[in-house]
Amino acid sequence: MGQTISEKIISNHVGKKVYAGELVVSEVDGCMASDTTGPLTIKAFHEMGGKKVFNPDKCALIIDHAAPSPNERIANLHKMMRDFAKEQGMRLFEIGEGICHQVMVENAYVKPGDIFIGADSHTPTYGALNAFACGVGSTDLAATMMTGKIWLKVPQTIQINCSGKLQEGVTAKDLILFLVGKVTVSGATYQAIEFTGEAFEGLSLASRMTIANMSSEMGAKTGIVHPKGLELNYDFEAITPDEDANYIKTFDFDVSGLEPQVSAPESPDNVHNISNYEGTKINYAFIGTCCNGRLEDLDIAAEILKGKKIHPDVRMVIAPASQSVLLDAISNGTMTTLIEAGASLITSGCGPCVGTHQGVPADGEVVISAANRNFRGRMGNPNSNIYLGAPSTVAASALEGQIVNPKKYLV
Amino acid sequence: MSEVQTNIKAKAHVYGDHIDTDRIIPGKYTKTLDMTTLANHVLEDLDPNFNKIVQQGDILVAGINFGCGSSREQAPLALKKSGVSVVVAKDFARIFFRNAINIGLPVLEIADHNIQKGAELDIDLKEGNVKDLTAGVTYTATKLPDIMINILAEGGLVNYLTKYGDYSL
Numbered sequence: 001m002g003q004t005i006s007e008k009i010i011s012n013h014v015g016k017k018v019y020a021g022e023l024v025v026s027e028v029d030g031c032m033a034s035d036t037t038g039p040l041t042i043k044a045f046h047e048m049g050g051k052k053v054f055n056p057d058k059c060a061l062i063i064d065h066a067a068p069s070p071n072e073r074i075a076n077l078h079k080m081m082r083d084f085a086k087e088q089g090m091r092l093f094e095i096g097e098g099i100c101h102q103v104m105v106e107n108a109y110v111k112p113g114d115i116f117i118g119a120d121s122h123t124p125t126y127g128a129l130n131a132f133a134c135g136v137g138s139t140d141l142a143a144t145m146m147t148g149k150i151w152l153k154v155p156q157t158i159q160i161n162c163s164g165k166l167q168e169g170v171t172a173k174d175l176i177l178f179l180v181g182k183v184t185v186s187g188a189t190y191q192a193i194e195f196t197g198e199a200f201e202g203l204s205l206a207s208r209m210t211i212a213n214m215s216s217e218m219g220a221k222t223g224i225v226h227p228k229g230l231e232l233n234y235d236f237e238a239i240t241p242d243e244d245a246n247y248i249k250t251f252d253f254d255v256s257g258l259e260p261q262v263s264a265p266e267s268p269d270n271v272h273n274i275s276n277y278e279g280t281k282i283n284y285a286f287i288g289t290c291c292n293g294r295l296e297d298l299d300i301a302a303e304i305l306k307g308k309k310i311h312p313d314v315r316m317v318i319a320p321a322s323q324s325v326l327l328d329a330i331s332n333g334t335m336t337t338l339i340e341a342g343a344s345l346i347t348s349g350c351g352p353c354v355g356t357h358q359g360v361p362a363d364g365e366v367v368i369s370a371a372n373r374n375f376r377g378r379m380g381n382p383n384s385n386i387y388l389g390a391p392s393t394v395a396a397s398a399l400e401g402q403i404v405n406p407k408k409y410l411v
Numbered sequence: 412m413s414e415v416q417t418n419i420k421a422k423a424h425v426y427g428d429h430i431d432t433d434r435i436i437p438g439k440y441t442k443t444l445d446m447t448t449l450a451n452h453v454l455e456d457l458d459p460n461f462n463k464i465v466q467q468g469d470i471l472v473a474g475i476n477f478g479c480g481s482s483r484e485q486a487p488l489a490l491k492k493s494g495v496s497v498v499v500a501k502d503f504a505r506i507f508f509r510n511a512i513n514i515g516l517p518v519l520e521i522a523d524h525n526i527q528k529g530a531e532l533d534i535d536l537k538e539g540n541v542k543d544l545t546a547g548v549t550y551t552a553t554k555l556p557d558i559m560i561n562i563l564a565e566g567g568l569v570n571y572l573t574k575y576g577d578y579s580l
Contacts, residue, residue, distance in 0.1 A: 023556055023558065023580050024580075025578045025579075025580060035442065036438070036441050036442060036481075036483060036485075037482060037483065037484065039442075039444055040444065040484055040485070040488075043444060044568075044569055047569045047573075048568070048569045048572040048573050049572070049573050049576075065438075065442070066442055073442065073443060074442045077442055077443075077444070119482055120481075120482050121480065121481050121482040121506055123482075135482045135506050136482060136506060136509060136510075137482050137483070137484035137506055137509060137510035137513060138484040138510075139484060139510070139513040139514060139567070139568045139569060140509055140510070140513055140568065142568075142569075143568055143572055143578075146572070147572075147577055147578065149577070149578060151558055151578050151580070153556065185429060185476060185479055186429065186475055186476035186479065186502070186504070189476065189502065189503075189504060189505060190505050219476065219479060219504055219505065221505055267429060354438040354481075355433075355437060355438040355439050356438055356439050356442065373433075373480060375431045375433040375434065375480060376433065376434065376456055377433050377434065377437050377456040378433050378438070380437070380438070380439050382437075382456040
C-alpha cells in the first residue's frame with residue numbers, strides 16, 4: 001500500500017512500515033523550546049527525574065517571545081533558561097538571534113526527512129524542508145529532551161493540490177491565507193497536510209516556510225510542502241509520496257486568478273479577497289514573525305516604500321525573523337529604505353505578535369499585520385482589531401493609511 | 412497512585428466554538444511559573460467573570476476546536492488551577508488535548524453534546540460517561556488511546572515518566 005510523506009518519514013524512524021491511525025514511539029532528530037514554553041519545560045524535566053538531555057546537539061532553547069526581557073519576572077525566567085543550557089551543554093539562542101523557527105532552519109537543526117518536535121505551535125514551519133515537524137507543549141517537550149522520543153499517532157493526510165502560477169503581486173502569504181479560509185481553523189485537526197502542485201513548485205524556501213507555518217492555523221499536526229523545486233545549500237534526499245498513497249481528503253484549487261487576501265478579525269480563517277476590506281482605516285502596520293519576517297518579506301515592503309513616507313496617522317514596526325535576515329536587509333539597502341520611509345526597527349523575535357511587549361495596540365485601534373494569528377487579544381489588547389495580510393499588503397496599507405491592494409505598487 | 416478523581420458531579424460552565432488559547436490565557440500572562448497568576452487571568456478576554464464564579468471541581472463545556480492556537484501549556488494549567496476538574500468539548504485542538512492529559516486535566520470529547528449553561532453533570536471518567544442531570548441525557552465520550560489513559564491514570568506525564576522511565580504503548 002502506498003504511503004504519504006508523513007507515513008514514510010515516520011516509517012523510516014520506527015524501522016517498519018506504518019500507516020495512518022497506528023500509534024508509535026519514535027526517536028526524534030531534534031527538539032526546541034522558546035521562552036514561553038522553556039521555563040515550564042525545564043521545571044517538568046527536573047520533576048520527571050531528568051538529569052541530562054538525550055543529546056545536547058539536538059536540543060536548543062531560544063529566547064524570542066519576550067526578548068529582550070521587558071521586566072524582572074521574565075528576566076529571571078530567561079536566566080533559568082541560560083543556566084539550564086550551560087549546565088546541559090546545549091545551545092541557547094540569545095535575544096536578537098532570531099525567532100525559534102527561523103534559527104532552527106538557518107542553523108540546520110532540522111533537515112529533510114527529520115522528525116522534529118518543538119514546544120511552539122508553529123513548529124510545522126519545517127514542513128517547508130520536507131520534514132515531519134510537530135508542535136507540543138512544555139511537558140511533552142521535557143519528556144522528549146529526556147528520552148529523545150515522542151509518542152505519536154500516525155496522522156491521516158489531507159492533500160491540497162494547487163494548480164496554476166500565482167499572478168505577479170500575489171504572494172505565498174495570499175495563497176496560504178486563501179487555503180486557511182477554505183480548509184478552516186479546525187479543518188485539519190489531528191491530520192497532516194501535503195501541499196502539492198504547480199503553485200508551490202516555484203516557491204523559495206522562505207515562501208515555503210510561510211505556507212507550512214500556517215498549517216497550524218488549520219489545526220494540522222504537520223504540514224509538508226512537496227519537495228519538488230526545493231533548493232537548499234546542502235545535498236538532501238527528498239521524500240515524496242507514493243502515487244497510490246491514501247489521502248483522507250483532497251482539495252483541488254486553480255490559484256492562477258487568486259487576488260491578494262486578507263484575514264479579518266477575529267479568526268485566521270475569516271479570509272476574503274482584499275477588495276472586501278479596501279478603505280479600512282489602519283493605525284498600525286507590522287511586518288515580522290515566523291510567518292513573514294524573512295528577507296523576501298522585507299524586500300517586497302521596501303520595493304513598495306522606496307522613496308516614500310508612510311501615512312502620518314500610521315506607525316510601522318519591523319521585526320526581522322533573525323539576525324541573519326537583519327544583516328542581509330542592511331547589506332542590500334532594504335533596512336535603510338524601510339527606516340527612511342518611517343518604519344521602526346525592533347529586536348529580531350516574536351515581538352508584537354504575542355502581545356507581551358514591543359508594540360501593543362490601543363483600544364479601538366486597527367492593525368494590519370503580516371503575522372499568522374488575529375485572535376481577540378492576540379497582540380495584547382482585546383479591544384483592538386487585527387487584519388492579516390501579506391507583507392506587500394501591510395506595506396502598501398501603511399503608505400495609504402488604509403487597507404489597499406498592493407498590486408498597483410508591484411505590477 | 413491515581414491522583415485523578417474518577418467521579419465528578421458538578422456544574423457546567425458552557426462556552427462556544429473555537430475558544431483559542433489566547434482567550435484561555437492571554438500571551439502577556441504566560442511568562443510565569445506562578446500558577447495562581449495564570450488562574451487569576453483565566454478566560455479573561457472571553458468572560459471576565461469566570462474566575463470569580465468558578466468553584467473547585469466545576470466542569471468547563473465547549474463546542475468544537477477547544478484550545479486552538481498556541482502550544483502554551485499555561486492554558487490547561489490556568490484552567491486546572493482555577494478549579495476546573497474536567498473539560499468536555501465537541502472536539503479539541505491537538506496540542507491543547509495532549510497538554511491537558513500531560514498535566515493531568517481530564518478532557519472528554521463528545522461530538523454531539525447539547526449541554527446547556529448551568530447544567531448539573533455527573534461524570535464517570537473511567538467509562539467516559541457524562542450524565543446531564545438537568546436535561547436527563549447521557550453521553551459517552553470518544554475513547555482515549557491507551558497511552559493517554561495510562562498517563563492520565565498517573566496524574567500526568569511527569570508522574571508517568573517518573574514511574575516508568577520511558578514510554579510504553
